[in-house]
């Protein structure tokens with residue numbers, strides 16, 4: 001079965017936040033994504049609310065509950081008490097814990113599992129006891145020992161950080177090496193009993209080799225590349241609509 005697609009709405013929210021206007025609508029674009037067949041929606045609310053705002057969360061929750069009960073909500077973030085309270089209020093189907101510093105521009109590494117064991121173990125237990133699936137952001141070069149610790153911590157899945165692979169868009173040799181690493185970590189995760197998600201800088205171009213390298217891939221979450229693709233493929237249609245509007 002093909003991996004599931006969760007559409008990350010961060011980039012849509014960032015565009016919305018340029019003005020004090022309600023478009024592009026985060027929930028509205030989420031609805032279009034789910035109507036088109038996406039399996040879920042992802043957000044990564046950051047403490048500065050630079051893209052996703054706290055007020056987006058209940059709206060996305062309601063969209064899924066009322067109109068797409070089969071879809072999943074995935075919330076990503078660093079497990080501060082504020083973040084945990086937020087997810088407990090929103091009850092997403094999946095929480096992806098990411099070791100991001102609040103000042104980080106974007107996620108750029110996975111958890112050091114051994115050093116984070118004490119922090120993560122009670123958090124994972126707390127979220128799982130409320131029925132949420134927990135995925136831990138994981139470096140593509142994580143070894144068997146790291147993944148075994150992730151499993152001991154109680155995670156259901158890991159999300160392989162694919163940023164370095166995505167960054168090889170103009171170098172096929174480097175992309176091939178990066179993919180080998182991803183293939184290995186995906187296989188090892190399955191061997192130790194973890195489900196496998198992947199995300200960061202995935203595109204229409206780099207997804208096919210990725211899914212071939214990860215036969216056990218459960219889900220990808222994609223935001224930046226998918227939003228860029230939507231703009232490119234929607235631009236001609238929008239220009240036509242505005243030209244028609246200019247006719248009065």
Ligand SMILES: CC(=O)[C@@H](O)[C@H](O)COP(=O)(O)O
Pocket residue numbers: 008010011043044046076098105106107137199200201223
């Ligand atoms: C966890 C992860 O992989 C990130 O891709 C994240 O969701 C992106 O965050 P920003 O949209 O804030 O860059």
Ligand SMILES: NCC(=O)COP(=O)(O)O
Pocket residue numbers: 008042076159198199200201202221222223224225226
């Ligand atoms: N977890 C990765 C994600 O949600 C989206 O990352 P990106 O496609 O915006 O790089």
